[in-house]
Amino acid sequence: MFFVRKNIWWIVLLLLASGAYVLRPEPCTEPISYQIGKFDPKFGISEETFLKVIEEASLVWEKSINKDLFVYDSEGEIVVNLIYDERQATSDKNQELESHVEESKQTAEEVKAKFLALEDEYQEADEEYKQMLESFQKDHDQYNAEVEYYNQRGGAPKNEYDRLVREKARLAVMNKEMESKRLEVNALAEEVNSFVAEYNDIIRNVNSKINTINESAGKEFSEGEYVRDRDGRRINIYEFDSLAKLRRVLAHEFGHALDLEHNPNPDSIMYYLNNSLNMAPTTEEKGDLAKVCKLS
Known part of the structure; x- marks a missing residue:
């Protein structure tokens, strides 16, 4: 009888110690x-x-x-x-990346605005150059035709000769101005292209940061957990x-x-x-x- 009671007591103690039946x-x-x-x-x-x-x-x-x-x-x-732990470290990194993304987006918009303004300037200069080139080629062809005409006849009358000399000088000035405009257009084109390259670099950098952020986004509730075991109950954040x-x-x-x-x-x-x-x-x-x- 005593032996049985002792074993029952030991079993009760064991169950209580295990925590399995804590009410x-x-x-x-x-x-x-x-x-x-x-x-x-x-x-x-x-x-x-x-x-x-x-x-x-x-x-x-x-x-x-x-x-x-x-x-x-x-x-x-x-x-x-x-x-x-590494989860919050990742979150902190992502917050820093998100801050950089926003700053980069703002910079990209500023670069884009400069590019658009400069592109308009380039288009205007390019159109001026094309008009100058068209006018020069027309006048130059007319000059060459007249020179050829008078050369075939042994020379031009003095008044025509003097006019052609003046026309040649005018065409030389026009050619110089046109070359200056061509260089201006090319410089604007290079500047436009540099803004495009800068904008694309910023966007690539932004997309890279966004991809890094997205890799850790939408994960199952790893931010925290509720645990209940023999050690008790706890919430880990x-x-x-x-x-x-x-x-x-x-x-x-x-x-x-x-x-x-x-x-x-x-x-x-x-x-x-x-x-x-x-x-x-x-x-x-x-x-x-x-x-x-x-x-x-």
């Missing part, structure tokens, strides 16, 4: 307490701000059913950790690029703490990708929460 209150019957655990300052926010955002995230669910669901306690059941994103990640993980599963609605907080900006529980989520809390 928890029914969901929503009393607020779930939370505390701040690991806090890495490399995220660039204060612990006070972090705690404030946590509270705001918990209110998302509380307001939807008008019930206290979470409460801060320095010895709280759920430990909320802010852990800096790994990455966010704004307080709004942090608030949404926390709301998502608090949803898991309330036993909510992922939701197929892309606008829902419990959608598996953190893409939406919506911070109000969807109709589906309100229904799921009501079921979990046995309100319906």
